[in-house]
Amino acid sequence: MSIADLRKDYSRASLSELETAADPIDQFAIWFDEAAKAQIPEHNAMSVATVGPDGRPSSRIVLIKQFDRDGFTWFTNYDSRKGRDVESNPYVALLFHWVELERQVRIEGRITRVAAEESDAYFFSRPLGSQLGAIASNQSQAVADRETLEQQFETTKRQFGEHPVRPAHWGGYRVIPDRIEFWQGRPSRMHDRVLYTRTDGEQWQRRRLQP
Structure with missing residues (x-):
């Protein structure tokens, strides 16, 4: 069988x-909990897409560690490629794909570093x-090599x-979202897509998109 x-x-x-x-964080919490109950392996895994100073996009999988009204948080090396990317372009895209549930969540927003105290607390946990x-x-x-x-x-251990x-x-890092889209697979590629767009402060506009 061909890939096509x-x-x-x-x-x-x-x-x-x-x-x-009405609030996309509440909707995300519902879906995240359902992914956990479905025992999806690493349901906390998400793709993080950044754009470097040369305009080249890059993406990788990381593990989310917290989400709430303040945003979506994970931890990493600030000197990594993604760290260097966000220093020049503080806008990123996140993607959760729960294939067993036929669902995706796409998140876009501005990224910022969390407080040092928060990084300390997680590091030592x-x-x-x-x-x-x-x-x-x-x-x-x-x-040079694995050795x-x-x-x-x-x-370092010594x-x-x-x-x-x-x-x-x-x-x-914490992504403060301004767009969150929920995607549910449907027959005949007539998928359900619901997009939340931040309009003013904590207010969100909700609308359906065509597949």
Whole structure:
């Protein structure tokens, strides 16, 4: 079978703009909880798309660590490629894809760093190995081989032992959304799409889009 012949007709559920929550964060919480109950592997995984100073887009999968009225938060190395991208262009796009539920959520907005205290709290909640790895790795930088990387980790372990210090180049980002779209697969590619657009302050406009 050719790739062009691969297809699936979606029929699990429907999505009406009249039945969705007035606030998209509430609607996201409903879907996120349903993804968890469906035992979807790593339902907290999302694609983060950034654009660099040269105009080239880049995307990667990261794990969300918190969402609320303030935005969507995750943690990473500020000196990584995505960190360098957002320093020049503070607008990003997030994507959750829960294939088992035939659902997507697309989020767009402005990104900002979280407070140092918040980064500290999460950093020290991580397993010790993850803390040491955040210190040892120069994320997105070239390395000669795996052995060199392992040596960096061992050097970091000897230096810090069981008492690492959060490096200044590692911390949290929060995306403050202004567009959130909920996509539900439907038969004949006539999918349901409900878009929320921030209009003024905390107010949201909700409307249906054609598939």
